[in-house]
Amino acid sequence: MSQKVAVVGAGKLGEALLSGMIRAGWAPGDLMVTTRRAERAQHLRTRYGVAPASNAEAAKSADTLIVVVKPQDMGALLDELAPHTPPDRLVISGAAGVPTSFFEQRLAQGTPVVRVMANTPALVEEAMSVISAGTHATAEHLAHAEEIFGAVGKTMRIPEAQQDAATALSGSGPAYFYYLVEAMTDAGILLGLPRDKAHDLIVQSAIGAAVMLRDSGEHPVRLRENVTSPAGTTINAIRELENHGVRAALIAALEAARDRSRALASGA
DSSP states (O other): OOSOEEEESOSHHHHHHHHHHHHHTOOGGGEEEEOSSHHHHHHHHHHHOOEEOOHHHHHHHOSEEEEOSOGGGHHHHHHHHGGGOOTTOEEEEOOTTOOHHHHHTTSOTTOOEEEEEOOGGGGGTOEEEEEEEOTTOOHHHHHHHHHHHGGGEEEEEOOGGGHHHHIIIIISHHHHHHHHHHHHHHHHHHTTOOHHHHHHHHHHHHHHHHHHHHHHOOOHHHHHHHHOOTTSHHHHHHHHHHHTTHHHHHHHHHHHHHHHHHHHHTTO
16 A cells, blocks of 8 residues: 555544555555654554554645544644645545535635444444445545445445435444343243343344355344244234334434534534
8 A cells, every 4th residue: 555544633543544544455564653642642643553643744745634523622623733634635524414515615625535433333343334436536546445444344335415414324223233242142041040140142143144145145123034933922022012112213323423413513
């Protein structure tokens, strides 16, 4: 990889990207990182051989800036980067809810911006990253973003207008599954199983179900029906889920997550 890439604000996601990119073939010498804390920078240098830099140095030297700070910190960071960022620099944003227009208004006219929403399974190279182009981003810029985020999982291009919905589904999605596993583990304990055995049963069931969803090509309704025999245990459980409005609650929860993503974009 010949282009220099800087990860600006290298927290957990930034470190996952660094690790994945190096395994995918990027040379550590082509990667830069910026952090708030000197000890964090030293950790990344020692572990990955990447060069720590200031935000200004990264903006001047790197061909691509991957900005992965919190949404509420983005305005101040862009104020710091703008004087040093030439208009041909590709800027990739990993901040939830922050539109590409927010960057375009603060950076040099014509700066290409790509918006990416990755989720935490990037830490185990199983991320789902959704990618959208800003006004000045080309197909080449999108392909470069896919190459980077493809190092930590799958990628999908969507129109930016769909980013808030994708944030609700996949960005926040892992938390919903953890919540479900937590609840099912408690149920297993109530039914008489030790916590560790209940946990292992549920986690392996989740992994198996996910692989079947991914690889079988079957609709989830068909897969569910294959487990649901007449007058059996599963249909009784499904009836209780429906009686308690679980489907409606999930829809309402995702709408709430989407609405919060929109609110973040407006600075609320």
